[in-house]
Amino acid sequence: MVDRSQRATARKATTLKQLAAHVGVHVSTVSRALNPETRNLIGPEVAKRVLAAANELGYVPNSMAAALRTGQSRTVGILIPDLMNPVFPPFIRGIQDTLDGAGYTAIIANSDGDKDYERVIVQKMQARFVAGLIMATALYRDDPAVGECIEKGIPVVLINRGVDNREISAVVSDDGAGIAAAVEHLVRLGHRRIAHAAGPPETYTGMMRRRAFLNAMQASGLPADEDLIVFASGYTVPAGREALAALLERGKPFSALIAANDQLALGALDGLAEAGLRVPRDVSLVGFNDMPLVDRIDPPLTTLRIQHYEMGAEAARILLDELADPQRDRRTVMLEPQLIVRGSTAPAT
């Protein structure tokens, strides 16, 4: 038999008042003694007694009360499309670890790509007093959620996506350099007819990488044929398969394909197999993101590795900076992706 009465009464949680009574001073004194910023206002001997008592009684401050009083919850919100997409956990760890060091806590919300729901989330976040927001949602322009934040004056840092105006900080990876490296790699292998499976046109990465592809092709003196670019309907494996089918449908020959994303690359891989084309013998394939385990699939995927964790950490640092000084200039930092050459790319035949 479990002792339920005890279980029910166990809820204690020492408060400032109790601590004050225990030490024999006023609550305000205890409060100041506990806060390193204000501790110098208190006599060293009293401060020591307070600290000791706090430690003894296992005092943990009630952050709700503090947040209510100060209007600062030491909480930031993270908004992503879907936690189960393996791209996001490293972002989040980077953010969390950095935030932790500054005494902040993150709350994470998934939007599943639903624009309207994103706004709802922002409101919920606001109700929870978030000091700021880090958004890794994919939309490019016309994003109501960021509009809501700007309007309400909530600091926002974008991650893995930019935005039109310069009112918002962002940390992105250098898609231009990444795609250029991929194109260069393929060109060096002798490929000339290179296709691109682009991400959805309404996404930031979709547009950026497509533009980067066109630029890189041009820089290499290759024809940047629009017919060799297909837009995927989403960043998923099935979308990649469909995109490849559409590409084949056009009848334009190509010996290499750069996908805007590893998932698209995997879908393309399936589509190529269905069409009787082997990778890399018939078509070389390069992805983007270096997801876990793509180094162990058959064939191992050549791809662009993004510094996911570091991007998250940087985004958090920027947000903390802007929280400390709201006047600070907004900035966009770019991190270099790295081309990881594996078995899915080979010399053109």
Place this chain on the structure above:
Amino acid sequence: MVDRSQRATARKATTLKQLAAHVGVHVSTVSRALNPETRNLIGPEVAKRVLAAANELGYVPNSMAAALRTGQSRTVGILIPDLMNPVFPPFIRGIQDTLDGAGYTAIIANSDGDKDYERVIVQKMQARFVAGLIMATALYRDDPAVGECIEKGIPVVLINRGVDNREISAVVSDDGAGIAAAVEHLVRLGHRRIAHAAGPPETYTGMMRRRAFLNAMQASGLPADEDLIVFASGYTVPAGREALAALLERGKPFSALIAANDQLALGALDGLAEAGLRVPRDVSLVGFNDMPLVDRIDPPLTTLRIQHYEMGAEAARILLDELADPQRDRRTVMLEPQLIVRGSTAPAT
């Protein structure tokens, strides 16, 4: 030039008081009108006016204040070892989606397997007024964090791990049935000398699956040779490689290996390759978890799929139930894993 003064002043956030002034009634009336539970105490016409005004002014309640007053934050904490381990995101999504429906929010913390830090996390959670905790950390017994929770009367639900006593609810997958299915599958393929790469002995899953392995072998009338069981030092790929090396060191022949985890299986795959053994020709291999992309590696991994998302959802449901009625009996629910047969298992030669 950005208008910084506006940015600074934009922080408005309508409060109950402002709403009350706008409608011309007392704050308490507004509060009651807004709460569906108490709305019937208010005249229907007034209630309608309040609702309209709330909508118009975009009122969102300050959850900090509400939490402070009621002592209920509608927040639950999730404690996991590491978000970047692909096992956990589905758990978390399951939890979040279920919690969302009940108006709860989750805050996630990573312990990185550090026992002491886990306690710190529990304290931080407590300071944030969490109504309960869901813990997916791996430890079996002697876990200080759950002790802390029981002591403080914080409701806890364990996920993917059990605990000695019956004071805590848990949702786990049926390791016994899962391992039995794997053994049966291998036996049917003609294997008789089956080895097991067990998880660390201090983990719940490590112990359970090892015991399940012994039981299943016995049930199949096969020798359950302790020499064919190696403990890995962690649930990682390198640990799997080392475990396999240790197993080979013993010199006992085996034609099949069941790993306690997909990561261990991948490490074992590496180790086997190094030793010049091919999978599945020389050794059949089965993993546990069905991580993303293990269906696309070479060879595709036969593994046990556990219902990650559903387990998370169930854990959240249980916690919500216990929050609603603390007297409710604790329970342990078991979900069936499913054997997914792929290319890494083949008939014994």
Place this chain on the structure above:
DNA sequence: AGCCTTTTCGCAATCGTTTGCACGTGCTAG
């Protein structure tokens, strides 16, 4: 010794909500 500065601490208001209680209507029933 008297005055002024500094240090150390207490007082009390405040953040925005919730909720037990009391007060005032209008109504029904006896």
Place this chain on the structure above:
DNA sequence: CTAGCACGTGCAAACGATTGCGAAAAGGCT
């Protein structure tokens, strides 16, 4: 016709921490 009841609303006290202000004590200076 009035006692009594239900209903709708206002009043005010919490919840626990922070902080400007003022007061007392301590110390330094001429």
